[in-house]
Amino acid sequence: MGGRVGKWGVAMGIEGDGEARPGSPVRRVATGEGEAVGGGEANARSPRRRGVKVKRALRRKPLPPRGEKQRPASPARSSAPAEEEYSHREEDAITRSRRIWERRWAGRYGAFDNETSIGPMRYTFKPLTPEYLFTEQTVQIFSIRVRAPTDGLRWPLHVHGHIATRDSMDQNRNYLFRRTRDNCQSLTQDDPSLLLTGPSRAIVYLAPITFEVQLKVKGEGESEDEMLAFGAFYYDDGSACEHKLSICYDHKRCMLEYEVALRPRSVEATISLKVVEGSWPENHRGIVVAITSGIDEKIALLRCRDRELPIGPDGVIELSRRVVSVDLGEKLLVAVDASLSDFLARGTAVFNPVCSGMSHGVCDLGSCKIQVTVGWSLFVIVV
Incomplete structure (x- = not known):
């Protein structure tokens, strides 16, 4: 099977015996x-101690079941199965x-x-x-x-x-x-x-x-x-x-x-949104994204392509995704977009990550205000 070379020059393909090429993630x-x-x-x-590296497990090539002889390799096929x-x-x-x-x-x-069975916001x-x-x-x-x-x-x-x-x-x-x-x-x-x-x-x-x-x-x-x-x-x-x-x-x-x-060096951020003033613009779909300052890439929390924004009777917006990893020392930006044709409505809220507790911000879209709440949590690894 052919390999792919990623953006950082790392071989992404898998060789035929199940082992990755050197350097492949x-x-x-x-x-x-x-x-x-x-x-x-x-x-x-x-739980690991600080500074202790976790060794990668050694993996062996799969062996045939006991008592069964290794079958010879099948000839290459010229057409797809x-x-x-x-x-x-x-x-x-x-x-x-x-x-x-x-x-x-x-x-x-x-x-x-x-x-x-492990959920978010545990701590x-x-x-x-x-x-x-x-x-x-x-x-x-x-x-x-x-x-x-x-x-x-x-x-x-x-x-x-x-x-x-x-x-x-x-x-x-x-x-x-x-x-x-x-x-x-x-x-x-x-x-x-x-x-x-x-x-x-x-x-x-x-x-x-x-x-x-x-x-x-x-x-x-x-x-x-x-x-x-x-x-x-x-x-x-x-x-x-x-x-x-x-x-x-x-x-x-x-x-x-x-x-x-x-x-x-991340903490877990659990995001929720609620309309607290005004109302969502009628017949407008919505996009909600999260961005961390360390990486220039959007994390889509909600994309309403062909339906109205899912808002409950209490104003809570039902997100498709709500958990993001944020490094301490970075910033978390949550953006809400209700743009449609010549109508432009965007709001953002920016947060500094902390180890625990709740943070609140507001996205002002003009026709409504949306409260953004982030629950922060550290991790514990136990067995």
């Missing part, structure tokens, strides 16, 4: 019986990943399909205990795009399924994207970005993070749905702490492009 999760889907034993360690062959391979991979995860983690974290209101609460290195996800669909797939793509991470906080799914078949998202070549709904809490990077992908394209009937992307890979790149990376990961029928950044 991603590597395919092994599906042999001796490997776990997850970050290895490093994930189960007690049929859809039925894709499905069989994908289902086999899903089964292996589940079995390996359950052997290693089920006793501690429950079922393979469980969502993380927003609790007294600080410096011996256990820390700023931590986290991974900020900016966007995920679908690129270059192949093997008969054509735009638009009606996508459902999920993308999730498993990190050092626990080994359960922290969903970035999740849609049912009845609520699929239509992607076009001009706008191939998935509307992310997570993470539900910050993604902590103490050991390699697992990205898990299961995406399908909706057909006329459920039996005609086609696999778009399935896979699992580790994100493991401590060398790009203060830069944004474009990670291009090849799947069989498309490429997924992840815009991510490591935040080396």
Whole structure:
């Protein structure tokens, strides 16, 4: 499988045996019986001390099951595999990943399909205990795009399924994207970005993070749905702490492009919005974004493309995403945009991150005022 070279000159591709090229921040999760889907034993360690580096787990190439001889390599094929062959391979991979995860983690974290039970704002209101609460290195996800669909797939793509991470906080799914078949998202070549709904809490990077992908394209009937992307890979790149990376990961029928950044000394910011004066301009859609001063990239918290802004009876605006990682020493900017044709209405609120408690600001759009509230929290890693 061909490699991709990212913005910072890092090889992003995965070689055929499942090992990443030297310097690559991603590597395919092994599906042999001796490997776990997850970050290895490093994930189960007690809170690290300052200045102590977490060693990366060694990974072996998968071995054939005991008593079974190694099969010779299949000859190269000149044409793409049929859809039925894709499905069989994908289902086999899903089964292996589940079995390996359950052997290693089920006793501690429950079922393979469980969502993380750790929520945001865990230490927003609790007294600080410096011996256990820390700023931590986290991974900020900016966007995920679908690129270059192949093997008969054509735009638009009606996508459902999920993308999730498993990190050092626990080994359960922290969903970035999740849609049912009845609520699929239509992607076009001009706008191939998935509307992310997570993470539900910050993604902590103490050991390699697992990205898990299961995406399908909706057909006329459920039996005609086609696999778009399935896979699992580790994100493991401590060398790009203060830069944004474009990670291009090849799947069989498309490429997924992840815009991510490591935040080396971050706190968790949980954002909420509420209309406190006036009213949202009628028939105007809205965009809410967050930006940190350290990286010039927008984090879309809400994008209303074809519907009214979701405002409850109490004025609370329902955001798609609300958790952002912010380094201490940076600033967090939250911007609300209600622009439409010749009507321009934008408001911003700026915050200095703190270790705990709540911060408040106001976005004044003219027709209404929106209160922005941020809950700050540190992290504790316990087992």
